[in-house]
Every structure is written in C-alpha cells, then in structure tokens.
Amino acid sequence: MKVVSLLNRKGGVGKSTIACQLARGIQLDGRDVLIVDTDAQGTASDWAESGDKDTPLVVKIDRATLEDDIPKAGQQYDVVIIDGAAKAERMNVSAVKASDLVLIPIQPSAVDIWPVKETVEIIKTRQEVTGRPQGAFVISRAITGTNLASSIGDVLDGLELSLLDARTHQRxxxxxxxxKGVGVMDLNGRDKATSEIEAMTNEVLDILEQTPAVA
Ligand SMILES: Nc1ncnc2c1ncn2[C@@H]1O[C@H](COP(=O)(O)OP(=O)(O)OP(=O)(O)O)[C@@H](O)[C@H]1O
Ligand SMILES: [Mg+2]
Structure with missing residues (x-):
C-alpha cells in the first residue's frame, strides 16, 4: 500500500480536484484505490456521493492520527489518496507522516509562498527523521498560453522539491x-483533461514504484 497526500494550506488550489481525479485515474489503471477525506467541507465525499460510476470509496477521517489510521483503513488497497484541508496544520503534519508522496498543488496565477513553505518545512523535517515522504509540487489550473516560469520560478527557487511534469490546466x-462525481476520462470529448490526468497517473505511479515499502 502506498499513500499520496494532496496538501496546501491555501484554499482553492485544486487539492480535492486532483485527489479525486488522480484517484480515478489510478483506479482505471487497475489498482484498488481509497480516498481519505480529511476536510470538514467534504468535497471528496460529495464527489463520491454524486456519481453513479464505480469510483473509489471515500472515507472521512477527522482526527490528526492518519499515520495510525491509514495503515488499518487502507490495508487492502494498493493506493490511498489523502485529500488535505486548508488551514489544518496538525492534520497536515499527520498526513505527511502517513505519506510516501506529498503533492503540493500550486496555482500559478496566485502562488502564495507562506502556506507552501510551511508544507515544505513539514516534509523536510520528516525526511530528516525517516527519509520519507517524497515531496513534489504540481501545477494546478494553469492558464493555457501563459508563461509559467515567470510566475512560479520565485516560489520554487530554493525550496528543493521537484515539480511534476504533469499538471492540470484550467478547464x-x-x-x-x-x-457529476466521475473522472474527466468518464466524460465524452474531454480529451485534453483526460490526457492530463493519465499523464499525472503514470508519473505518480512511477514515483511510488521507486519509494521503498515501509518496514
Ligand atoms: N483544473 C481546473 N480547471 C477548472 N476548475 C478547477 C480546476 N481545478 C480546480 N477547479 C475548481 O476550483 C475550485 C477549487 O478547487 P478544489 O476544491 O479542488 O481546491 P481545494 O484546494 O481542494 O480547495 P479547499 O482548500 O477549499 O479544499 C473548485 O470550484 C474546482 O471545481
Ligand atoms: Mg478541498
């Protein structure tokens, strides 16, 4: 079982969208996927309830004890995806402890350095103790045709986390x-978004394959 978190203390950056869409992508790749919804807003839970597709199960966990809870709740799954909440520091620390990979969605048009730095610090502190989790930024809601390098370069410089090649655009x-409670790949004619999520699925699965299993 491998665990991926979507974390950023800033609201509205695409955590839940990427969590649910990536989970559906990984499921369609043939794995058993569980989503853990840590946000009282319940976006991921609402998504699962809206759909009639066979989308991943979503469970709510509202205690900051994910490192204890997920090995039990997720034991029969291949991949567990944690949808983080904004402004939830204790929960984020707990999610980092539970994770093999932490993805930090950043919206290039409105990057906020402080919430990002805080999450990076939590990851680095944990890495020093246990060597895990891996961390990476993922660009979310990019606007087609705009120059990403100028808007996010300042943020990524010096933070020593990698950036996924895969990203979502504003669509x-x-x-x-x-x-509708589905994946973009379940909709007709949504080829660009489908390609984005398939690319993200492949890239994330590649990273997870390289992370050692926890002893
Ligand atoms: N790639 C995208 N294209 C268009 N709309 C998007 C995209 N990603 C997210 N959104 C929209 O932006 C809003 C915020 O996205 P989302 O709920 O995924 O963010 P979040 O980080 O989980 O927010 P919160 O911090 O409130 O939990 C939602 O209305 C969502 O539908
Ligand atoms: Mg959310």
Missing part, C-alpha cells in the same frame, strides 16, 4: 467531472 471538464 471546464474538471468542474464538470467533480459535479
């Missing part, structure tokens, strides 16, 4: 899929 397909 109606994501909001539609979230509203």
């Amino acid at each position: 109606v397909a994501y909001a539609e899929a979230m509203g």
Whole structure:
C-alpha cells in the first residue's frame, strides 16, 4: 500500500480536484484505490456521493492520527489518496507522516509562498527523521498560453522539491467531472483533461514504484 497526500494550506488550489481525479485515474489503471477525506467541507465525499460510476470509496477521517489510521483503513488497497484541508496544520503534519508522496498543488496565477513553505518545512523535517515522504509540487489550473516560469520560478527557487511534469490546466471538464462525481476520462470529448490526468497517473505511479515499502 502506498499513500499520496494532496496538501496546501491555501484554499482553492485544486487539492480535492486532483485527489479525486488522480484517484480515478489510478483506479482505471487497475489498482484498488481509497480516498481519505480529511476536510470538514467534504468535497471528496460529495464527489463520491454524486456519481453513479464505480469510483473509489471515500472515507472521512477527522482526527490528526492518519499515520495510525491509514495503515488499518487502507490495508487492502494498493493506493490511498489523502485529500488535505486548508488551514489544518496538525492534520497536515499527520498526513505527511502517513505519506510516501506529498503533492503540493500550486496555482500559478496566485502562488502564495507562506502556506507552501510551511508544507515544505513539514516534509523536510520528516525526511530528516525517516527519509520519507517524497515531496513534489504540481501545477494546478494553469492558464493555457501563459508563461509559467515567470510566475512560479520565485516560489520554487530554493525550496528543493521537484515539480511534476504533469499538471492540470484550467478547464471546464474538471468542474464538470467533480459535479457529476466521475473522472474527466468518464466524460465524452474531454480529451485534453483526460490526457492530463493519465499523464499525472503514470508519473505518480512511477514515483511510488521507486519509494521503498515501509518496514
Ligand atoms: N483544473 C481546473 N480547471 C477548472 N476548475 C478547477 C480546476 N481545478 C480546480 N477547479 C475548481 O476550483 C475550485 C477549487 O478547487 P478544489 O476544491 O479542488 O481546491 P481545494 O484546494 O481542494 O480547495 P479547499 O482548500 O477549499 O479544499 C473548485 O470550484 C474546482 O471545481
Ligand atoms: Mg478541498
């Protein structure tokens, strides 16, 4: 079992969208996936309830004890995806402890350095103790045709975390899929969004394959 968290203390950056869409992508790749919804807003839970597809099960965990709870709740799954909450420091620390990989979605048009730095610090502190988790930024809601390098370069410089090649762009397909409780790949004619999530699925699975199993 491998655990991936979507964390950023800033709200509205795409944590839940990427958590649910990536979970569906990994499921369609043939793995058993569980989503852990740590946010009282319940976006991931609402997503699962809206859909009639065979999407991943979503369980709510509202205690900051994910490192104890997920090995039990997720034991029969291949991959567990944690949807983090904004402004939830204790829960984020707990999610980092539970994770093999932490993805930090950043929205290039509105990058906020402090919430990002805080999550990076939590990851680095944990890495010093246990060598895990891996951490990476993922660009979320990019606007087609804009120059990413200029807007996010300052943030990524010096933070020593990698950046996924895969990203999402701002597309109606994501909001539609979230509203319908499905993946973008379950919708007709949403090829660009589908390609983005398939690329993210492949990249994340590659990273997870390289992370050693916890003893
Ligand atoms: N790639 C995208 N294209 C278009 N809309 C998007 C995209 N990603 C997210 N959104 C929309 O942006 C809003 C915020 O996204 P989301 O709920 O995933 O963020 P979040 O980080 O989980 O927010 P919160 O901190 O409130 O939990 C939602 O309305 C969602 O539908
Ligand atoms: Mg959310």
